[in-house]
Amino acid sequence: MDLVIVGSVAIDDVKTPSGHREYSVGGSALFASIAAAKFTSTGIVGVVGEDFPEKIVGDLKKQQIDLSGLEKVEGKTFRWKGEYCDLNKAETKDTQLNVFADFCPKLPETYKNAKYLFLGNIHPQLQLDVINQCKAEIIACDTMNFWINGTPELLNKVIKKVQILFINEDEIRLLTKKQNIFDAADEVLKQGPKLLIIKRGEYGAIAYSKDLLYFSPVYPVRQVVDPTGAGDSFAGGFLGYIVKHNTLDSKIIKQAMIYGTVTASINIESFSFDRLISTNIEEIENRVDFLKKIISVE
Amino acid sequence: MDLVIVGSVAIDDVKTPSGHREYSVGGSALFASIAAAKFTSTGIVGVVGEDFPEKIVGDLKKQQIDLSGLEKVEGKTFRWKGEYCDLNKAETKDTQLNVFADFCPKLPETYKNAKYLFLGNIHPQLQLDVINQCKAEIIACDTMNFWINGTPELLNKVIKKVQILFINEDEIRLLTKKQNIFDAADEVLKQGPKLLIIKRGEYGAIAYSKDLLYFSPVYPVRQVVDPTGAGDSFAGGFLGYIVKHNTLDSKIIKQAMIYGTVTASINIESFSFDRLISTNIEEIENRVDFLKKIISVE
Numbered sequence: 001m002d003l004v005i006v007g008s009v010a011i012d013d014v015k016t017p018s019g020h021r022e023y024s025v026g027g028s029a030l031f032a033s034i035a036a037a038k039f040t041s042t043g044i045v046g047v048v049g050e051d052f053p054e055k056i057v058g059d060l061k062k063q064q065i066d067l068s069g070l071e072k073v074e075g076k077t078f079r080w081k082g083e084y085c086d087l088n089k090a091e092t093k094d095t096q097l098n099v100f101a102d103f104c105p106k107l108p109e110t111y112k113n114a115k116y117l118f119l120g121n122i123h124p125q126l127q128l129d130v131i132n133q134c135k136a137e138i139i140a141c142d143t144m145n146f147w148i149n150g151t152p153e154l155l156n157k158v159i160k161k162v163q164i165l166f167i168n169e170d171e172i173r174l175l176t177k178k179q180n181i182f183d184a185a186d187e188v189l190k191q192g193p194k195l196l197i198i199k200r201g202e203y204g205a206i207a208y209s210k211d212l213l214y215f216s217p218v219y220p221v222r223q224v225v226d227p228t229g230a231g232d233s234f235a236g237g238f239l240g241y242i243v244k245h246n247t248l249d250s251k252i253i254k255q256a257m258i259y260g261t262v263t264a265s266i267n268i269e270s271f272s273f274d275r276l277i278s279t280n281i282e283e284i285e286n287r288v289d290f291l292k293k294i295i296s297v298e
Numbered sequence: 299m300d301l302v303i304v305g306s307v308a309i310d311d312v313k314t315p316s317g318h319r320e321y322s323v324g325g326s327a328l329f330a331s332i333a334a335a336k337f338t339s340t341g342i343v344g345v346v347g348e349d350f351p352e353k354i355v356g357d358l359k360k361q362q363i364d365l366s367g368l369e370k371v372e373g374k375t376f377r378w379k380g381e382y383c384d385l386n387k388a389e390t391k392d393t394q395l396n397v398f399a400d401f402c403p404k405l406p407e408t409y410k411n412a413k414y415l416f417l418g419n420i421h422p423q424l425q426l427d428v429i430n431q432c433k434a435e436i437i438a439c440d441t442m443n444f445w446i447n448g449t450p451e452l453l454n455k456v457i458k459k460v461q462i463l464f465i466n467e468d469e470i471r472l473l474t475k476k477q478n479i480f481d482a483a484d485e486v487l488k489q490g491p492k493l494l495i496i497k498r499g500e501y502g503a504i505a506y507s508k509d510l511l512y513f514s515p516v517y518p519v520r521q522v523v524d525p526t527g528a529g530d531s532f533a534g535g536f537l538g539y540i541v542k543h544n545t546l547d548s549k550i551i552k553q554a555m556i557y558g559t560v561t562a563s564i565n566i567e568s569f570s571f572d573r574l575i576s577t578n579i580e581e582i583e584n585r586v587d588f589l590k591k592i593i594s595v596e
Contacts, residue, residue: 182518203501213592215515220480254595294511297552297590
């Protein structure tokens with residue numbers, strides 16, 4: 001296996017301007033791994049309860065996602081209930097940790113030699129536990145304001161150990177207390193990461209390193225059905241492409257930004273990952289070509 | 299003369315996080331014409347009072363801007379007082395129309411054969427008056443929420459007569475009552491304009507027509523000193539480049555987006571147009587090259 005993905009597995013209850021789904025399977029590990037598995041061999045580390053639908057387990061296996069790190073334990077799967085009035089911001093209505101409360105991520109032996117590791121947005125202590133169990137050369141991590149405010153010391157320990165950090169623009173300002181996004185990015189680069197992916201919602205994303213500054217726009221989606229998992233499916237598509245090419249060369253990073261943008265654009269066109277799981281590489285490549293056309297100056 | 303620019307000429311009082319300038323010369327006609335004059339022969343139509351500084355008149359003449367349409371009348375120049383807490387949004391503290399209250403734009407004979415006309419953000423009735431005085435083949439226009447809410451019928455008459463419309467993303471949603479930006483853009487294209495330039499502040503701009511969809515990012519400015527005139531200096535740079543090449547070919551439109559982005563980026567690095575007026579084509583080309591590099595996927 002080339003890419004290990006650790007994160008939440010959830011059953012969401014989501015309301016958006018397009019509708020309402022009460023039993024919407026999600027979680028950072030699933031969105032990211034489904035996107036990544038379009039490009040590279042991927043394994044999940046996570047936990048579900050007895051109520052987790054067997055049908056979804058079968059669907060994930062069909063995507064060639066390795067589930068040997070997905071524990072099933074007594075109790076109910078993690079639940080998140082949220083509502084989007086503005087498509088850029090979810091309002092959390094309820095969170096029930098359930099089996100996630102006692103989750104201790106354990107990497108199967110077959111995962112331990114993966115070169116790439118993605119730490120989805122979970123408690124920084126869990127992220128550290130995973131880092132300590134594997135020998136990944138390239139570690140990427142996502143986080144959120146909840147951990148920046150709640151467990152800043154632990155989060156800083158994680159940030160020091162990762163090469164790639166995914167972070168929203170509001171969150172990098174919160175993390176660094178710098179208003180200018182480039183000043184904020186410089187500050188984070190001093191702490192360890194070599195590459196930042198700054199996510200800007202409907203305005204796209206920025207890749208930023210010592211040698212690279214790259215802006216990517218979003219793919220022009222006509223109807224955003226459910227933004228849940230946009231960031232995770234972006235990270236998964238981005239990393240899947242990087243792992244496939246096994247390099248952090250600037251040209252590959254730029255291409256990966258486009259691929260991540262496309263996997264995210266497909267994901268938000270349905271509730272859960274209905275669209276993302278059923279898409280194929282041809283649809284992805286078509287959107288990549290379209291996106292390259294609309295950003296090309298020539 | 300190739301490009302006629304009609305708009306406000308103002309003495310602003312501006313507070314930003316970078317400082318405060320009490321006597322800051324501005325107005326849409328000046329920002330736009332200084333940017334446009336870097337590329338093409340440009341003339342202004344506007345009005346100033348007796349208090350308008352002679353030094354500025356001299357500075358504009360040095361830029362080869364034709365001022366035969368800039369009337370000087372009894373009274374005080376238009377005043378605007380504003381404050382930026384968030385750099386994306388100005389809060390108007392005071393407006394004194396002064397000589398602008400009775401302004402009737404009159405095109406000098408030498409302006410009447412210009413092929414291109416830019417109607418800066420002023421009362422739609424004044425924009426119509428100017429349209430009726432000239433034979434421009436390509437008319438571009440800027441507007442704002444104040445006119446969308448206040449004089450929608452007049453504004454619609456203007457929109458029907460222009461080929462290019464510059465508009466903020468919030469304003470195109472307000473104008474069309476459509477939330478999705480592309481749906482909103484399609485709606486406006488039905489009304490007459492062939493090309494929309496949708497401005498998104500620090501997130502760049504979109505060029506949109508039947509045949510073109512193009513996203514441009516902003517130039518990464520480290521310190522925004524004063525955002526006043528960003529949209530006008532963008533429009534001026536954009537149109538200057540279009541007029542210089544005398545075509546609305548898609549490739550030239552994309553290039554013009556980059557040039558407009560650059561003239562705006564220089565303008566916001568100082569109060570008034572201190573930076574923009576003193577920049578040269580070499581600095582502009584350097585920024586264009588840099589911008590092309592950071593958006594190129596290859």
